[in-house]
Amino acid sequence: MSEPMLRLEGIEKTYNAGATGEVRVLRGASLEVAAGEMVALVAPSGAGKSTLLHIAGLLDTADAGRVGIGGADMSGMSDRRRTIVRRREVGFVYQFHHLLPEFTARENVMLPQLADGVPRAQAAARAIELLDRVGVADRAGHRPSAMSGGEQQRVAFCRALANAPRLLLADEPTGNLDPATSDRVFGALVELVRDTGLAALIATHNLELAARMDRVVRLDAGRVVAG
Numbered sequence: 276m277s278e279p280m281l282r283l284e285g286i287e288k289t290y291n292a293g294a295t296g297e298v299r300v301l302r303g304a305s306l307e308v309a310a311g312e313m314v315a316l317v318a319p320s321g322a323g324k325s326t327l328l329h330i331a332g333l334l335d336t337a338d339a340g341r342v343g344i345g346g347a348d349m350s351g352m353s354d355r356r357r358t359i360v361r362r363r364e365v366g367f368v369y370q371f372h373h374l375l376p377e378f379t380a381r382e383n384v385m386l387p388q389l390a391d392g393v394p395r396a397q398a399a400a401r402a403i404e405l406l407d408r409v410g411v412a413d414r415a416g417h418r419p420s421a422m423s424g425g426e427q428q429r430v431a432f433c434r435a436l437a438n439a440p441r442l443l444l445a446d447e448p449t450g451n452l453d454p455a456t457s458d459r460v461f462g463a464l465v466e467l468v469r470d471t472g473l474a475a476l477i478a479t480h481n482l483e484l485a486a487r488m489d490r491v492v493r494l495d496a497g498r499v500v501a502g
Contacts, residue, residue: 280310281306283342304323315486315488317485324478345441367435368446369447373431376418380418388438409432432467441474443474446478
């Protein structure tokens with residue numbers, strides 16, 4: 276049996292909430308996501324979805340437990356190495372697009388590639404290819420302020436996949452959109468994931484969107500259980 280693309284084992288995380296004391300958010304959360312699999316992570320707001328995604332994507336560290344990406348154990352890895360793995364192996368999409376307003380759609384998708392040493396012409400070609408896949412190639416020369424919310428989020432998807440990661444993590448990627456736009460944008464995300472064959476863990480409170488994925492899990496009292 277092949278190694279899962281993402282493996283979380285016994286993840287623990289506690290935050291200091293000041294006067295209210297410590298808050299134990301994750302209590303031994305474990306999860307595996309295979310290459311080519313889309314997994315929906317559902318839970319109420321404040322249940323720890325974002326924390327779990329940040330730990331999975333090496334943006335945060337767990338108090339205990341292990342994170343594996345592509346069969347490699349991330350535990351004890353240096354900050355420099357974690358940064359390299361995060362840049363090359365993991366793509367992130369958030370509820371708000373976080374596009375840089377002074378750059379065009381094409382330039383926003385080029386930036387992660389340029390940061391990884393990709394030649395400018397190659398980065399530009401890759402950006403146009405991805406933008407075309409999600410139907411916004413005609414907006415390549417526009418800045419975010421000249422695009423609709425749905426267009427901006429599709430550009431954000433392309434930016435997340437610019438360096439051809441093997442793992443995509445998305446935190447309420449359509450949560451800021453109206454239902455009709457959300458459905459169209461999510462369809463574009465599904466198509467991108469299916470075309471590239473990467474592993475995807477997508478946090479959402481939208482049960483209709485969750486049902487379109489391969490598997491649904493939920494966070495319950497800090498643990499991952501079947502949906």
